[in-house]
Amino acid sequence: MSPKSIRIIGAGLSGLALGQCLRRVNIRTVIYERVKANPTRNNYGITLYKSTYKPLLDTLRMTEDDFCRQVGVHNPDSGALVSDDQRLRVNRAALTSLLESNLDIRFGHKLNNITSYGTSRCVTFQNGTQDLTEDFSILIGADGVHSATRSQLNLSKPVFDLEVLPYIVFNGKRRMVYSNLPPGLLDCFTTPNGIQHVQNGVLLSIKADFWNPDKQTVAVSYTLSRAADKADQALLDRNISDAETLAKSFVDEVATLGQLPAPFDSIFNTDTMSEDRLLHWLMRSSLIDGKVVQDTALNHGVILLGDAAHAQPIPGNGANLAIADALEAAKHMDASGKFDAAAFLEARSDWMNGKRENERALKALHPDGARKARI
Numbered sequence: 300m301s302p303k304s305i306r307i308i309g310a311g312l313s314g315l316a317l318g319q320c321l322r323r324v325n326i327r328t329v330i331y332e333r334v335k336a337n338p339t340r341n342n343y344g345i346t347l348y349k350s351t352y353k354p355l356l357d358t359l360r361m362t363e364d365d366f367c368r369q370v371g372v373h374n375p376d377s378g379a380l381v382s383d384d385q386r387l388r389v390n391r392a393a394l395t396s397l398l399e400s401n402l403d404i405r406f407g408h409k410l411n412n413i414t415s416y417g418t419s420r421c422v423t424f425q426n427g428t429q430d431l432t433e434d435f436s437i438l439i440g441a442d443g444v445h446s447a448t449r450s451q452l453n454l455s456k457p458v459f460d461l462e463v464l465p466y467i468v469f470n471g472k473r474r475m476v477y478s479n480l481p482p483g484l485l486d487c488f489t490t491p492n493g494i495q496h497v498q499n500g501v502l503l504s505i506k507a508d509f510w511n512p513d514k515q516t517v518a519v520s521y522t523l524s525r526a527a528d529k530a531d532q533a534l535l536d537r538n539i540s541d542a543e544t545l546a547k548s549f550v551d552e553v554a555t556l557g558q559l560p561a562p563f564d565s566i567f568n569t570d571t572m573s574e575d576r577l578l579h580w581l582m583r584s585s586l587i588d589g590k591v592v593q594d595t596a597l598n599h600g601v602i603l604l605g606d607a608a609h610a611q612p613i614p615g616n617g618a619n620l621a622i623a624d625a626l627e628a629a630k631h632m633d634a635s636g637k638f639d640a641a642a643f644l645e646a647r648s649d650w651m652n653g654k655r656e657n658e659r660a661l662k663a664l665h666p667d668g669a670r671k672a673r674i
């Protein structure tokens with residue numbers, strides 16, 4: 300391995316996209332990923348803007364048709380892509396597999412600790428291995444919303460703040476056999492936004508995850524979300540580990556909704572939901588101070604990308620921002636350890652607007668007073 304190869308922590312969307320961009324300009328990367336290799340991890344749909352993925356096509360040496368065939372979600376009846384003028388629904392697991400090709404990814408490496416001595420740096424992983432560099436190599440923190448790389452920089456408020464927004468959101472996933480689909484469900488395979496229904500101010504949404512013609516199965520993700528009130532404080536304060544144990548609250552909420560129209564009545568159904576994977580999500584929002592991005596690049600050789608720098612709540616544009624960050628970052632770094640943080644930040648100055656726009660969109664989706672009406 301060349302001593303100047305770039306280390307990336309996290310084989311998520313930003314880390315992999317960056318690895319691909321740098322591969323094209325013959326800069327080697329080593330990507331350390333916490334989890335073991337698993338091609339079906341993250342087997343759900345995400346919505347990408349065409350303006351996000353088109354610049355990747357050159358890097359991947361792919362036509363748009365090939366890209367859409369490989370990662371796009373298709374409608375089981377018409378075979379059409381789930382897309383509109385601007386957006387495409389893609390299966391995240393398929394996108395990840397595509398982006399992983401030909402990269403040096405060390406799975407099962409969870410970053411624990413970073414120690415620097417002058418221009419030397421030692422990165423220690425939970426499995427006991429270490430990565431020691433004796434020059435000022437670039438280290439990319441692309442390890443998502445709970446970034447361990449960011450934690451190692453000891454950034455605190457107001458430089459970095461992970462803010463929990465006042466919304467309650469539950470998510471479920473369901474896989475069904477095509478021949479048993481409830482009436483109207485395939486409407487969510489006609490647009491990237493899926494289908495939505497508001498009942499008592501509570502927003503119910505169903506979106507396409509994938510259609511598997513070999514197994515004749517269809518998968519969807521569904522969410523229930525609403526503005527929070529004081530009674531929800533425990534849900535807003537919960538720990539990461541409670542995400543799964545709060546499934547009962549999801550079912551309890553659905554039980555209060557009353558009769559729903561098809562196909563929402565089949566998906567948000569308290570009997571069938573118990574078979575699904577249910578989670579309570581926190582809507583987290585964060586934004587790192589641009590000056591800090593410059594300082595950490597200059598003084599530590601560490602660059603934070605994607606959710607590690609600026610998490611958006613879901614639904615949001617986190618994947619689009621993560622890929623755009625990677626494409627832009629690749630333009631400003633070279634294998635000698637140089638990174639032009641100022642130029643990178645200037646090009647990505649929409650981080651701040653993106654956060655505000657996303658928060659405005661969430662507010663518009665969740666009318667105030669919703670919960671009072673429901674109770």
Ligand SMILES: Cc1cc2nc3c(=O)[nH]c(=O)nc-3n(C[C@H](O)[C@H](O)[C@H](O)COP(=O)(O)OP(=O)(O)OC[C@H]3O[C@@H](n4cnc5c(N)ncnc54)[C@H](O)[C@@H]3O)c2cc1C
Pocket residue numbers: 308309310311312313314331332333334343344345346347408409410411441442443444445446447448604605606607611613614615616617618619620621
């Ligand atoms: C269900 C769901 C639906 C979504 N839908 C959309 C959508 O429609 N549109 C959109 O734009 N965004 C969407 N998002 C958000 C989007 O997926 C994220 O914003 C995006 O993946 C962020 O990319 P990233 O590279 O910053 O982080 P991630 O993709 O989260 O990757 C981080 C990687 O780092 C690894 N890692 C973490 N800690 C360590 C460690 N200590 N050591 C080593 N590796 C580590 C993780 O395992 C992971 O592989 C959705 C997210 C979810 C969960």
